[in-house]
Amino acid sequence: MSIPKTMRALVQQNPQSTNLTLTTVPTPQPAPNTSNEHLIRVHAVAPCAGELLWPKNFPPPVPRDTYIPGPDFAGTVVTAPSSSPFRVGDEVYARANYLRNGAASEYTISVTEEIARRPRGISAVQGTAIPLSSQTAWQALFVQAGVGDLESGNWMGKRVLVTAASGNVGRWVVQLAKIAGATVVGTAGVGNLEAVRSLGADEVLDYRSVDLKEWAAAPGAKVDVVIDCIGRKSLEDAWWAVKDGGTVLSIFQPPNTAVPEGYTGKDVKDLFFIMGPNREHLEAITKLVDEGRVTGLVDSVWPIEQFEEVFKRVEGGRARGKVVIDFALNS
Missing domain, CATH: 3.40.50.720 (NAD(P)-binding Rossmann-like Domain)
Structure with a gap:
């Protein structure tokens, strides 16, 4: 598939503020000669409570005016290094590491150590409710x-x-x-x-x-x-x-x-403790989901254009399950 040069993304431009902007930014690219970076087409992303305060209290090592939130996501592998266990077209999900941007964007970079194949028989939206x-x-x-x-x-x-x-x-x-x-x-x-x-x-x-x-x-x-x-x-x-x-x-x-x-x-x-993304752990959880022994829970599903309502729902403390942005929805 052709990869667009730009993509829609939610950006937290000022780490001192929790304000977000839906804007257009360059599509990220895996580092040259990378052994673990994958380009993922994001289908769904789930914000978590308090995450918009993280850049202020724990500045991430990314340009402060281009920080993208959204740690939990599900998507499709677009490019993969030759050594990767994943192939183009694989349906995957993950918790994004805070050392990189999140996935509230149409594309994101994710690494071998944190992604796993999405459980069989569940949608991207359902999968997004699981990793974190x-x-x-x-x-x-x-x-x-x-x-x-x-x-x-x-x-x-x-x-x-x-x-x-x-x-x-x-x-x-x-x-x-x-x-x-x-x-x-x-x-x-x-x-x-x-x-x-x-x-x-x-x-x-x-x-x-x-x-x-x-x-x-x-x-x-x-x-x-x-x-x-x-x-x-x-x-x-x-x-x-x-x-x-x-x-x-x-x-x-x-x-x-x-x-x-x-x-x-x-x-x-x-x-x-604060959890760290771990592919081995997520794969074990995937197996349990496939066996029908555990399940996640989705509270509600929103289009990206309604991101302000999404974060109000997340921070309001009344959601029952994960609040998910589905990139396939239109407002």
Whole structure:
């Protein structure tokens, strides 16, 4: 296929501002003699909450007036290096590395280490809902928590508490922890309790009405691992639920910044991490999707021209699933 010299893209021209502009920019090209860069025709992209603040707080190594957001995407390989396991025409998806531009554009550059073939039988829009959230959950459970990987059997008999279990990452933690053999407890709002149960959670707690300190006082209630997906008060309360010698892990803030007053637990490991795109992890998730054992969730689908509404929806905190821009739609 012919590659246009220019493309439509959302650009955050001023890192001090969260304003975006839909404009025309040069189509990116893989570096000469590259061994891992692919040009991808983007079909769909999913922004994530807070990402427009990243350039201000963590300036990316790209020209500041041409930063393109959008970390999760699905698309088609247009060009590939000869050493690549991917070929022109392959349908792929990925979480874009922050070291390069995102994919809120008609074309993007992605590297071998982060892309995987899109699961069979799902659309680009559905695929876009998967990479960031699923890899974050995978790494929290099977890399950071220190219990074991998916197939180790070490999760059998373990109890896991997931805060914000109906959220984009939480729903993946529930599904993956259950597949690994853990007993899963999730917190959610009253309107999402059944949704979390449907994902496989053994017990679901309404965070507005259940006091975790009181709940954890019951015999056998405490958990081996807390996976916190929302921080603040929920993380503070979750400390009461972990056993001595257990682990509190948060993807939102360092857990030691939210230890409740009067807490007397012993030998609890606390962890905070930021996920990194990993092809091996995404391929393992793809296999589970293909087998029908896990699923992503799309909240809504929008054309690129309505990007302002997209980001309002993403930042509003009421989306159930990923908010996706579909480049095939017209406003």
